[in-house]
Amino acid sequence: MTITAEKRRQEILETLExxxxxxxxxxxxxxxxxxxxxxxxxxxxxxxxGVPILATPRGYTLYSPSLxxxxxxxxxxxxHGSDTDAIRDELYTIVDHGGRIIDVxxxxxxxxxxxxxxxxxxxxxxxxxxDKLNNTQAEPLLVLTDGLHLHTIEADSQDDMDAAIAxxxxxxxxxx
Numbered sequence: 001m002t003i004t005a006e007k008r009r010q011e012i013l014e015t016l017e018x019x020x021x022x023x024x025x026x027x028x029x030x031x032x033x034x035x036x037x038x039x040x041x042x043x044x045x046x047x048x049x050g051v052p053i054l055a056t057p058r059g060y061t062l063y064s065p066s067l068x069x070x071x072x073x074x075x076x077x078x079x080h081g082s083d084t085d086a087i088r089d090e091l092y093t094i095v096d097h098g099g100r101i102i103d104v105x106x107x108x109x110x111x112x113x114x115x116x117x118x119x120x121x122x123x124x125x126x127x128x129x130x131d132k133l134n135n136t137q138a139e140p141l142l143v144l145t146d147g148l149h150l151h152t153i154e155a156d157s158q159d160d161m162d163a164a165i166a167x168x169x170x171x172x173x174x175x176x
Contacts, residue, residue: 008032009042013051022059022119056119057129071156073102076168077175079147082140084130091126093167094153098160101126102152106145116141118151148175 003011012028025043029036043060047053052063080086094101101120108114120126133140142149155161168174 003032005042008034009046012039012042013046016053016060016062019061022056022061024059027059054117054119056117057132058119058125061119071154072158072161073152073154074161074165075105075150075152076165077148077150078168078173079149079175080142080173081147082143084134087133087140088126088130089171090168090173091120091129092123093171093173094151094164095120095122095126097164097167098155098157099164100154102154104141105150105152106141106148108144114141114144 011032015023015028015031025036025039028039032039043053043055054061054063078090080090091101101118103115103117105113105115118129120129132138153161153164155164165174169176
C-alpha cells in the first residue's frame with residue numbers, strides 16, 4: 001500500500017525527531033521507497049511549512065536549541081587552498097582543540113552571503129565531509145572567494161576557544 005505524500009512527510013518528520021544522528025536523503029528514500037529527489041522535495045515543503053530542518057554534509061537533522069549556544073561561539077575568517085589537505089588541516093585543527101565547526105559562509109558578489117551548515121564536531125565528521133566533497137566532485141564554497149571564508153565555531157569553554165584560535169593562527173589559517 002502506497003502512502004500519501006502528506007503522510008510520507010509526516011513520517012519523515014517523525015524519523016528526524018527520533019534520530020540520534022543526521023539522516024541522509026538516500027537513507028530516507030530507501031526507508032520510504034521513493035527517489036532521493038522526492039525526499040529533497042518533501043524536505044523543501046516541510047521547511048516551507050516552518051519545520052526547522054538543517055541539511056548537513058551527513059544528512060538532514062532538526063534544528064534544536066541544543067545545537068546552538070553551548071559554551072563559547074565565535075565567527076572566524078580563514079583563507080586557504082581548496083585542496084583536501086588544506087581543508088582537512090583547518091577542520092582537524094579546530095576539532096583537535098575542542099572546537100566545533102557550525103557552518104561555512106562566503107560573500108558572493110551577486111547572491112550576497114552564502115552559508116552551508118557543517119556541524120563538524122570530530123575528525124570523523126570532518127572525514128565524512130571531505131569524503132562527500134571528493135565522492136560528489138563538488139567544489140567547496142571557498143572557491144567562490146579565492147579561499148576566503150568564515151566559520152562559526154563553538155567550544156565548551158573560553159580556554160578551548162583560545163586554544164583553537166591560537167592553533168589556527170600558528171598554522172597561518174586565520175585572516176586578521
